[in-house]
Amino acid sequence: MICDNDRVMIYLDHAATTPMRPGVWEAMAPFAVDRFGNSSGAHEVSRKAKDALEESRERVAACLGARPMEIVFTSGGTEADNLALKGPVTGDRSLGVVTMATEHEAVLETTHFLHRLGHPTHVVGVSRDGGVDPDLVAGSMGPGTAVVSVMTVNNETGVVTDVAAVSAAVKRIDPSVLVHTDAVQAAACESLDVDRLGVDMLSLSGHKFGGPKGAGVLFVREGTRLEPVLHGGGQELGRRSGTHDVAGAVGLATALGMAVEDRSRFRSAVGGIRDDFEKRVMEGVEGVVVNGGAGPRSPHHLNLRIPDVRNQTLLLRLDQSGVAASAGSACQSGAAKVSHVLEAMGLSPDEARECVRFTFGWTTTQDEASEGVATLIDLVGELR
Amino acid sequence: MRAMVAMSGGVDSSVAAALMREAGHDVIGVTLKLWSGPGGEAPTAGCCTLSDAEDARRVAAALDIPYYVLDYTEEFREGVVSVFIDDYAHGRTPNPCIECNRTVKFDRLLNGLDELGCDVLVTGHHARVRSGPDGWELHRGADMAKDQSYVLSMLTSPQLGRTRLPVGEMTKTEVRARAAELGLRTAAKAESMEICFVGRGDYRSFLDRHAPSMLRPGPVIDHTGEVLGAHGGVGGFTVGQRRGLGIAAGEPRYVVSIDATTATVVIGRREDLLVRTVELEGLSTVSGRPLSGRVEAQYRAHGAAMPATLGGGLLHFDEPQMAVAPGQTVAFYESDRVLGGAVIAATG
Numbered sequence: 242m243i244c245d246n247d248r249v250m251i252y253l254d255h256a257a258t259t260p261m262r263p264g265v266w267e268a269m270a271p272f273a274v275d276r277f278g279n280s281s282g283a284h285e286v287s288r289k290a291k292d293a294l295e296e297s298r299e300r301v302a303a304c305l306g307a308r309p310m311e312i313v314f315t316s317g318g319t320e321a322d323n324l325a326l327k328g329p330v331t332g333d334r335s336l337g338v339v340t341m342a343t344e345h346e347a348v349l350e351t352t353h354f355l356h357r358l359g360h361p362t363h364v365v366g367v368s369r370d371g372g373v374d375p376d377l378v379a380g381s382m383g384p385g386t387a388v389v390s391v392m393t394v395n396n397e398t399g400v401v402t403d404v405a406a407v408s409a410a411v412k413r414i415d416p417s418v419l420v421h422t423d424a425v426q427a428a429a430c431e432s433l434d435v436d437r438l439g440v441d442m443l444s445l446s447g448h449k450f451g452g453p454k455g456a457g458v459l460f461v462r463e464g465t466r467l468e469p470v471l472h473g474g475g476q477e478l479g480r481r482s483g484t485h486d487v488a489g490a491v492g493l494a495t496a497l498g499m500a501v502e503d504r505s506r507f508r509s510a511v512g513g514i515r516d517d518f519e520k521r522v523m524e525g526v527e528g529v530v531v532n533g534g535a536g537p538r539s540p541h542h543l544n545l546r547i548p549d550v551r552n553q554t555l556l557l558r559l560d561q562s563g564v565a566a567s568a569g570s571a572c573q574s575g576a577a578k579v580s581h582v583l584e585a586m587g588l589s590p591d592e593a594r595e596c597v598r599f600t601f602g603w604t605t606t607q608d609e610a611s612e613g614v615a616t617l618i619d620l621v622g623e624l625r
Numbered sequence: 626m627r628a629m630v631a632m633s634g635g636v637d638s639s640v641a642a643a644l645m646r647e648a649g650h651d652v653i654g655v656t657l658k659l660w661s662g663p664g665g666e667a668p669t670a671g672c673c674t675l676s677d678a679e680d681a682r683r684v685a686a687a688l689d690i691p692y693y694v695l696d697y698t699e700e701f702r703e704g705v706v707s708v709f710i711d712d713y714a715h716g717r718t719p720n721p722c723i724e725c726n727r728t729v730k731f732d733r734l735l736n737g738l739d740e741l742g743c744d745v746l747v748t749g750h751h752a753r754v755r756s757g758p759d760g761w762e763l764h765r766g767a768d769m770a771k772d773q774s775y776v777l778s779m780l781t782s783p784q785l786g787r788t789r790l791p792v793g794e795m796t797k798t799e800v801r802a803r804a805a806e807l808g809l810r811t812a813a814k815a816e817s818m819e820i821c822f823v824g825r826g827d828y829r830s831f832l833d834r835h836a837p838s839m840l841r842p843g844p845v846i847d848h849t850g851e852v853l854g855a856h857g858g859v860g861g862f863t864v865g866q867r868r869g870l871g872i873a874a875g876e877p878r879y880v881v882s883i884d885a886t887t888a889t890v891v892i893g894r895r896e897d898l899l900v901r902t903v904e905l906e907g908l909s910t911v912s913g914r915p916l917s918g919r920v921e922a923q924y925r926a927h928g929a930a931m932p933a934t935l936g937g938g939l940l941h942f943d944e945p946q947m948a949v950a951p952g953q954t955v956a957f958y959e960s961d962r963v964l965g966g967a968v969i970a971a972t973g
């Protein structure tokens with residue numbers, strides 16, 4: 242429950258962002274004030290910052306089954322995705338990217354940009370359930386394909402992709418093709434062992450698992466050659482220049498550690514709350530469809546199509562009733578827009594305008610969810 | 626009472642929201658997203674730009690009212706842009722802002738009030754809603770120079786009953802002063818004049834993208850049929866237009882009529898523009914009852930109302946009028962009270 246002034250909100254938009262885990266802010270604070278040093282200096286103040294940065298790198302690496310030097314700190318998930326796609330192909334226009342139609346804009350728009358620059362790109366379609374066929378992905382590769390990018394958990398529907406299977410299919414055809422996964426939505430619920438997933442690159446974003454906004458990570462397997470997106474002082478072994486956000490790295494590492502620790506509880510407890518919410522909606526509202534409901538799905542996403550109810554109307558009423566949810570996809574002004582993810586799953590624009598996303602998080606309680614679903618059912622009854 | 630304020634990001638709707646809040650109502654602010662470019666981008670000019678939405682959002686935040694952006698791009702494309710293009714295609718003078726007010730801002734929002742959990746719609750128009758013996762009435766705003774009752778002349782009494790126009794009682798100067806007093810960031814903001822989806826007055830590139838047939842070259846002729854010149858497309862010409870005809874003539878020439886089917890622009894002298902009788906379509910009245918007889922008729926947003934007689938789908942002006950063009954809206958008044966409105970189908 243989030244309290245701001247006297248308004249009590251039931252917050253069911255954790256896929257957009259989730260509050261910091263307890264202690265994270267406190268762990269970060271010293272690096273904004275007392276231990277403010279630039280981690281690239283040669284004195285005591287600097288060393289203190291550097292120690293914290295490198296310790297954070299080790300902690301993140303441990304959570305991914307990676308080596309510390311394979312961790313690149315970025316300004317968030319968007320930058321990590323950009324580096325993963327642009328880095329391997331920059332400078333050689335014969336090299337390109339294969340990705341999925343349901344990816345986050347950070348991947349899709351980067352792919353479109355590379356296409357405009359003349360790189361070969363291919364966007365693979367998905368099934369009605371949002372699932373992707375590993376062989377279809379592998380079969381979409383061309384001679385210039387350098388990177389295949391498939392997300393672990395979809396941010397709108399929660400559909401889980403079997404990244405290991407995609408990687409195996411890709412590597413069977415050409416082991417030199419790099420496999421990237423945007424695991425931004427997955428950190429709270431999925432085990433992210435980079436060897437088990439078989440990936441060469443993996444993106445994370447701090448604010449999706451209880452860390453700070455503006456802090457992210459790209460895992461880059463040792464030996465992977467990347468042209469940086471940001472050139473400059475050569476930090477992060479030249480892969481990402483810019484004075485380190487030490488506080489951000491500390492916050493991200495602290496939160497990731499907590500999220501990993503909390504993972505099995507999260508799966509059962511938050512998953513149980515989501516399942517109960519879903520069951521009640523299905524019972525209480527006629528004709529509801531769970532988008533992506535047929536295949537493997539994360540425990541904390543729920544994307545519903547409620548026929549005959551326009552999502553922007555429902556979202557406004559939910560907000561007025563103290564429930565924060567989302568359309569999954571919004572433009573800069575906050576207006577709902579037709580979701581490319583749902584369109585890729587075969588929904589018409591009109592159907593996509595009937596879809597709302599509820600996402601649950603580490604703070605969600607059963608009481609909150611019960612109240613939220615009761616409000617939802619009442620409102621739908623009124624709007625129909 | 627719960628009020629939904631349509632906030633355009635201008636000073637009038639900002640103050641309207643503030644006044645409703647002061648009056649103790651539950652207020653929410655909404656901005657309509659009506660148009661986006663080919664890449665989904667917000668317009669950069671006109672009344673609905675991204676920076677306008679940002680102004681509206683900031684004003685709502687300052688007033689501590691919930692604020693939403695509602696997407697009505699589909700409705701706008703169908704109800705306004707396609708009509709605009711169609712009007713041009715028929716040589717008519719389109720009136721997209723009136724069409725937008727009617728079909729999107731009022732029709733949609735008023736019909737959607739219950740769904741959105743609100744009782745009344747509030748806008749920043751300079752006009753007044755009053756209750757009269759026959760129901761709700763629409764009157765000119767207190768500030769004659771800024772009066773906008775003309776653009777609302779298609780509203781009906783039941784619609785007016787769910788509409789509040791709080792700044793209609795004020796002059797523009799008072800509105801600005803009030804906004805300044807409240808510290809609203811829109812207090813000194815300039816008014817927008819452009820059509821939001823065309824932007825920067827660039828009709829040609831808009832038509833090029835959306836209605837390329839409007840850019841078919843054709844002849845410029847006079848009333849005898851003599852060809853005086855050529856033009857690059859009827860889109861962009863308006864009856865009464867004088868500049869940009871590309872004709873060197875001794876005396877001033879004006880566009881007298883436009884025939885889009887043959888891509889012909891007819892020009893003539895000033896007196897050829899005089900019109901006494903016009904044919905109307907889509908006549909609607911505030912009261913819902915038929916209207917005929919003596920009226921005062923205003924056919925331009927900022928023109929005066931002229932004495933005329935209405936009957937049988939025709940409007941006869943007492944005195945001939947200049948540059949009355951098909952497609953324009955006519956609003957009928959009795960003194961300050963709006964009786965109804967119609968669209969000019971043809972002039973004769």
Ligand SMILES: Cc1ncc(COP(=O)(O)O)c(C=O)c1O
Nearest residue numbers: 317318319345347396425426446
């Ligand atoms: C799947 C996915 N990828 C990337 C991002 C972008 O991450 P960030 O907000 O850290 O730039 C998000 C979050 O919006 C996301 O959900």
